[in-house]
Amino acid sequence: MTLFGVAVVLAALPFSVDAVTVTAWVAEDGVIEQTSVAVWLCAALYLLWRSRSPRGAAVAFAVVFLTLAVREAGLPPELVPSGKQLLSWRYYLNGDIDLLRRLITGGLMLAVLVSFGACTRAGWRYLLREQGWRHADGQLLVMSAATLVLAQGGEAVVERLLHAAAAGEASPRGLLVALSLEEGLECLGSVYALAAIKAASSWMGVDHPTRVFPVRISRPAVAH
Structure with a gap:
């Protein structure tokens, strides 16, 4: 319900706010992206902080x-190439790119x-084997993944x-609606x-569980 409501608000932005403001919001350096x-x-920082002795899962999620x-x-492509380039063998076989740069980039991409x-x-193991989908953290994780896929x-x-x-075949307002939805869903x-x-x-490498709901403490029975 929250996802649907946010999507409706994002789609309505170009119709309720002037185009200049919406364009500034959804730009690569706009407030939503930042x-x-x-x-x-x-x-990432919270996960590493909560895991006092970092485990594999905590480090993996942080990365x-x-x-x-x-x-x-949205860093310049000269500094960070696009994901499509980094996933292509052509980038690493391109002799025009410095060898050391390709080696470092390949190592980071492998990590x-x-x-x-x-x-x-x-x-996957937590959600299915341990039935994590029944708990708040599992449900939020599924919502995050689903929202990012939609984005x-x-x-x-x-x-x-x-x-x-x-x-000249697309409406500027329609483009703003699509941009608003994309950037807003990524932020959500x-x-x-x-x-x-x-x-x-x-399961995520956090040493001390952070409870979402208060724990009910039962009083010890008093002997009469």
């Missing part, structure tokens, strides 16, 4: 969160892929609309992830 970066960084923060930061695999394995779909729509707009996904690790316990 909020996503801040939340992902907070999630993934930091990667998402870098992705959302990210291993971390993503570890996160997927830990999350990726929105990104594909935005790319098509940008090409159509360049040819990061918030869900932060809430998930705030509620998580040992």
Whole structure:
């Protein structure tokens, strides 16, 4: 219900706020994008802070969160190539790129892929084997993943609309709606992830469980 409500608000933004303001909000350096970066960084730092003796799962999730923060930061391609380039063998076989740069980039990319695999394995095991989907942290994790998947779909729509707009075949307001949904859902996904690790316990590498709801303490029976 929360996801649907946020989506409705995001879609309505271009119709209730002037185009200049909405464009500034959804830009690569806009407030929504920068909020996503801040939340992902907070999630990574909070996870490492809560895990006093960092475990594999905690480090893996932190690496993934930091990667998402870098992705959302919109750094220049000269500094950080696009994900499509980094996942292609052509980038690493390109002799025009410095060998040391390719080696460092390849090592970092391998670390990210291993971390993503570890996160997927830990999350899958917790949600299914331990029935984590019944608990708040599992539900929030599922919501985060689902929201980010929807945002990726929105990104594909935005790319098509940008090409159509360049040819004069797309409505500027329709493009703003798509951009608002994409950036807003990415930000919401990061918030869900932060809430998930705030509620998580040992399965994510957090040493001390953080309870979402207060624990009811029963009084000891008094002998008469």
